Amino acid sequence: MLGWGPPTFNADIYAGDAVVNWANFVSQFFNGLVLGALLALISSGLTIIYGTLGVLPRPWRDVHARRLRRLARL
Amino acid sequence: MFMLGGYAGWLAYSYSGSFIVAVIVGSLFVMLVGVLIERVVIRQFYGRPPEDQLLVTFGLGIVIVEAVRFWFGSLSKTVPPPSGLVGITPIGFMMYPTYRLALLGIIAVALIVLYVVLYRTRIGMIVRAGIEDSGMVDALGIDVYKVFMLVFGIGSMAAGFAGIVNAPVVSIAPDVGESILVQTFVVVVIGGVGSFPGAVLGGLIAGEIISITSMFNPGYSYVMLFVAMTLVLVLRPYGLLGAAGRE
Numbered sequence: 456m457l458g459w460g461p462p463t464f465n466a467d468i469y470a471g472d473a474v475v476n477w478a479n480f481v482s483q484f485f486n487g488l489v490l491g492a493l494l495a496l497i498s499s500g501l502t503i504i505y506g507t508l509g510v511l512p513r514p515w516r517d518v519h520a521r522r523l524r525r526l527a528r529l
Numbered sequence: 530m531f532m533l534g535g536y537a538g539w540l541a542y543s544y545s546g547s548f549i550v551a552v553i554v555g556s557l558f559v560m561l562v563g564v565l566i567e568r569v570v571i572r573q574f575y576g577r578p579p580e581d582q583l584l585v586t587f588g589l590g591i592v593i594v595e596a597v598r599f600w601f602g603s604l605s606k607t608v609p610p611p612s613g614l615v616g617i618t619p620i621g622f623m624m625y626p627t628y629r630l631a632l633l634g635i636i637a638v639a640l641i642v643l644y645v646v647l648y649r650t651r652i653g654m655i656v657r658a659g660i661e662d663s664g665m666v667d668a669l670g671i672d673v674y675k676v677f678m679l680v681f682g683i684g685s686m687a688a689g690f691a692g693i694v695n696a697p698v699v700s701i702a703p704d705v706g707e708s709i710l711v712q713t714f715v716v717v718v719i720g721g722v723g724s725f726p727g728a729v730l731g732g733l734i735a736g737e738i739i740s741i742t743s744m745f746n747p748g749y750s751y752v753m754l755f756v757a758m759t760l761v762l763v764l765r766p767y768g769l770l771g772a773a774g775r776e
Binding site: 478480481482484486487489490491493494495496497498499501503504506 | 625630691712714717722734735
C-alpha cells in the first residue's frame with residue numbers, strides 16, 4: 456500500500472520490485488517530460504496530417520450523431 | 530518517418546561525423562520522402578474513405594520498415610550525443626543525463642519553431658485553414674494539393690527530426706517506430722486531431738502517465754495510457770483541445 460504525505464528522502468516505499476522515493480519520482484518526472492516532449496513533436500506532425508486528411512474524428516462524430524438521433528426519437 | 534529520420538541521421542553521421550549535419554540531413558531527407566509519398570501515393574486516396582487513407586499510411590509504414598530492414602539489417606545502430614552533451618548534470622539532489630536535459634531544450638525549440646510557422650506565418654495560416662476546411666481553401670483559389678503536400682512535408686520533417694535527436698537516447702532499429710506509433714496515436718486522440726496545442730498537451734500528459742506509472746509497475750504503463758485515452762474519448766470525444774465538427 457502506498458502512503459501519501461510530505462516526501463522524505465529516506466522513506467522508500469516498495470511497490471512490488473520498484474522502489475518509490477522522492478528522488479526516483481523526480482527522475483521519472485523528468486523522463487516523462489522528455490518522452491512527452493518527443494511524443495508532442497511527433498504527434499504535432501501527425502495531427503496536422505490527419506487533420507488535413509480528416510481521418511480520425513469521423514467515427515466519434517458519428518457516435519454523437521447516433522446519440523442525437525436516439526435522443527430525437529425519445 | 531521517425532525510424533527513417535533516425536537511419537538517415539545515422540547515415541549522415543557516419544559520413545560526416547557531425548551531429549548537427551546528421552540532424553539537418555535526417556530532417557530534410559524525411560521531409561523529401563514525405564512529400565514524395567504524398568505526391569505519388571497519398572494523392573490517389575484523397576477521394577477515398579478515411580479508412581483507406583489510414584490503411585495506406587499503415588501499409589506504407591510496413592513497406593518502409595521492411596525496406597530499411599533489408600538494406601541495413603535488424604541490428605540496432607547507435608548515434609553518440611554531441612561531445613559537449615555527454616555525461617551527467619547535477620540537478621539539486623539528483624543527477625540526470627546531460628543529453629536528456631538538452632533534448633528537452635532542443636524539442637522545446639523545435640515546437641516553438643513549428644508553432645511560429647503554423648500560427649505566425651501566411652503559409653501556416655493556409656495550412657491551418659486546410660485542416661479546418663480544405664474545400665473553403667480551394668474555393669479561395671489556393672491550390673489545396675500544394676497545401677496537402679506542404680502539410681505532409683512539415684509533418685514528416687517533425688517526425689524525422691524527433692527520430693534523429695532521439696537516436697543518442699534509444700538505439701535505432703527498424704522497428705523503433707512501432708511502439709512510438711501507438712503512443713503517438715493515443716496522443717493525437719487525447720489532444721484532438723488537427724490541434725497543435727492539443728498534441729503538445731496530449732504528449733506531455735502521455736509522457737508523464739507512461740513514466741510515472743513505470744515507476745510503480747512498468748507493466749501497467751500502457752494500461753494507464755489507454756485508460757486515459759478512454760476517459761478522454763468518453764468525456765470529450767474530440768480530444769482535450771480538438772474542435773467538434775472538424776473534418
